[in-house]
Amino acid sequence: MKTSSTLQGRREFIRQVGISGSALLFAPDFMGHWAADTRTDVMVLGGGIAGLYAALQLQEKGYSVGVLEGANRLGGRLFTLDNIPGRPEVGGIEVGNGYQSIIGLAEKVGVAIVAHPPAPPQARELTLFVRGKAISTQNWHASDCNLLAEAEKKLLPPLLESHYTMKNIPFKQLDEWYSGNFQSLDIPYADFLRQKGASDEAIRLIDVNANIHGVHRTSALHVLRSLSLRIIGGSTTTLRIEGGSSRLPQAVAAKLKQAPETGKIVKRIVQKKKRVEIYCSDGSRYVARAVICTLPFPALRQVEFLTPLPSLQQDAIANMPYIPISQVHMRPTAPFWEEDKMPPAMWTDSPLGRIFATYNEKGEVERLTSWMVGNEAANFDKLPSEQARAFVLSEMAKLRPASKGHLEILYMNSWGNNPLNGGAYHQYAPGQIGKWVPHLAKPAGKICFAGEHTCFTHTGMEGAAQSAERAVKEVEQILNAS
Numbered sequence: 001m002k003t004s005s006t007l008q009g010r011r012e013f014i015r016q017v018g019i020s021g022s023a024l025l026f027a028p029d030f031m032g033h034w035a036a037d038t039r040t041d042v043m044v045l046g047g048g049i050a051g052l053y054a055a056l057q058l059q060e061k062g063y064s065v066g067v068l069e070g071a072n073r074l075g076g077r078l079f080t081l082d083n084i085p086g087r088p089e090v091g092g093i094e095v096g097n098g099y100q101s102i103i104g105l106a107e108k109v110g111v112a113i114v115a116h117p118p119a120p121p122q123a124r125e126l127t128l129f130v131r132g133k134a135i136s137t138q139n140w141h142a143s144d145c146n147l148l149a150e151a152e153k154k155l156l157p158p159l160l161e162s163h164y165t166m167k168n169i170p171f172k173q174l175d176e177w178y179s180g181n182f183q184s185l186d187i188p189y190a191d192f193l194r195q196k197g198a199s200d201e202a203i204r205l206i207d208v209n210a211n212i213h214g215v216h217r218t219s220a221l222h223v224l225r226s227l228s229l230r231i232i233g234g235s236t237t238t239l240r241i242e243g244g245s246s247r248l249p250q251a252v253a254a255k256l257k258q259a260p261e262t263g264k265i266v267k268r269i270v271q272k273k274k275r276v277e278i279y280c281s282d283g284s285r286y287v288a289r290a291v292i293c294t295l296p297f298p299a300l301r302q303v304e305f306l307t308p309l310p311s312l313q314q315d316a317i318a319n320m321p322y323i324p325i326s327q328v329h330m331r332p333t334a335p336f337w338e339e340d341k342m343p344p345a346m347w348t349d350s351p352l353g354r355i356f357a358t359y360n361e362k363g364e365v366e367r368l369t370s371w372m373v374g375n376e377a378a379n380f381d382k383l384p385s386e387q388a389r390a391f392v393l394s395e396m397a398k399l400r401p402a403s404k405g406h407l408e409i410l411y412m413n414s415w416g417n418n419p420l421n422g423g424a425y426h427q428y429a430p431g432q433i434g435k436w437v438p439h440l441a442k443p444a445g446k447i448c449f450a451g452e453h454t455c456f457t458h459t460g461m462e463g464a465a466q467s468a469e470r471a472v473k474e475v476e477q478i479l480n481a482s
């Protein structure tokens with residue numbers, strides 16, 4: 001039995017070394033023992049939706065669980081800008097009606113999943129801007145900037161990708177894409193498009209705004225798998241999280257008895273015989289019987305990971321490509337589209353990518369958002385902040401001279417420049433799927449992996465949630481065996 005002076009001494013020791021939160025429960029007492037009666041069973045690394053949902057499930061099963069989040073907010077890639085009118089999203093938005101795990105989780109924590117508000121008819125219109133010229137969608141087929149092959153000329157640039165892919169999706173089941181039967185599609189996406197008859201100009205236009213980092217460096221199998229979710233993923237319509245995407249991670253966190261800790265950048269993970277030790281950049285240390293690691297691989301690359309891993313798993317962690325996406329949210333201070341008489345939303349092959357228009361309940365344009373993917377985002381991310389602002393406004397003025405002086409930048413976000421993510425989502429380069437998928441999410445000793453990149457059925461939020469369900473089962477087995 002501990003004497004009170006021993007306990008006081010222990011508290012003083014803890015105060016002096018500055019161990020905090022759940023680590024305090026594990027500080028070795030002065031007799032050299034680990035306080036087994038109070039130890040945290042599982043530490044979850046990363047406070048995005050995968051990490052928070054994993055923690056909630058473990059708590060419901062009676063385990064003690066802590067969450068460490070490196071940023072100063074929870075939610076990761078679910079991030080609503082609550083201080084900007086209209087609450088723009090910089091991360092995930094659309095919830096497919098087939099997202100069973102996300103919808104179930106939202107119901108459990110009392111968050112509503114709702115339909116998008118109806119958009120006014122003008123929201124469907126857009127201006128094309130190709131090869132330096134603004135073109136109406138009606139005039140596209142005859143435009144001298146339309147260098148598509150004869151058979152493609154009537155296709156609008158935003159529809160080219162689905163034209164060449166949707167009818168060529170060969171999977172019937174969610175897990176078929178990595179079965180090994182489709183290795184012949186694990187080739188550069190550009191080659192696949194060419195095989196299907198796309199012209200060089202069609203491939204160039206697809207490359208600008210497709211949700212990937214480059215048609216030459218992305219596996220066609222990866223693209224087809226992502227697009228197949230629209231057909232076989234059970235999502236026929238898209239919904240949203242009421243009040244903004246951040247409401248979901250916040251509501252999950254509020255249910256956790258042990259509050260997730262923010263500002264805890266994990267720097268080192270050491271696996272010992274009976275425990276895992278986690279060290280953060282602020283000097284704090286945590287100990288648990290097992291760990292669920294949800295860090296995106298570019299972030300995990302920054303962590304000293306003292307656990308032997310199979311070489312292909314190590315290869316995936318070190319090299320999995322992530323897609324840069326950057327957004328610039330702007331407020332129009334005057335309706336310049338009334339002056340140039342073109343719809344405010346744009347599809348462009350310019351460095352600003354697509355420009356989305358968001359309407360308020362009165363049917364007025366509330367915001368314009370430049371959405372850059374892949375090479376456009378990677379180039380934009382190199383600019384220092386002030387230069388980036390000036391660049392956006394001057395590019396907008398080139399696209400729409402009438403916009404000059406009538407745009408205010410509200411917020412700029414780069415997922416590629418964020419070291420805690422390293423990109424918006426993962427992708428596979430040609431040849432990586434067959435090599436990595438069987439290995440990359442396997443538990444390593446007492447460490448299990450979750451996060452959207454470790455799910456092989458769904459992608460996005462649903463992938464993150466399903467990965468959490470899998471990792472919880474794996475961690476339970478580890479705890480039961482130890």
Ligand SMILES: Cc1cc2nc3c(=O)[nH]c(=O)nc-3n(C[C@H](O)[C@H](O)[C@H](O)COP(=O)(O)OP(=O)(O)OC[C@H]3O[C@@H](n4cnc5c(N)ncnc54)[C@H](O)[C@@H]3O)c2cc1C
Nearest residue numbers: 046048049050070076077092093094266299451452460461
């Ligand atoms: C622009 C954009 C649009 C999207 N649109 C959609 C959509 O419409 N529908 C959809 O379903 N999905 C969408 N997604 C994807 C979806 O948002 C993600 O798949 C999902 O949120 C990922 O959750 P996660 O928990 O796996 O990862 P994350 O949310 O990234 O969580 C990982 C957490 O780990 C933290 N972390 C990293 N390193 C450390 C460290 N060293 N120490 C401690 N913590 C660390 C990070 O800060 C982060 O909070 C979109 C994503 C983006 C970026």
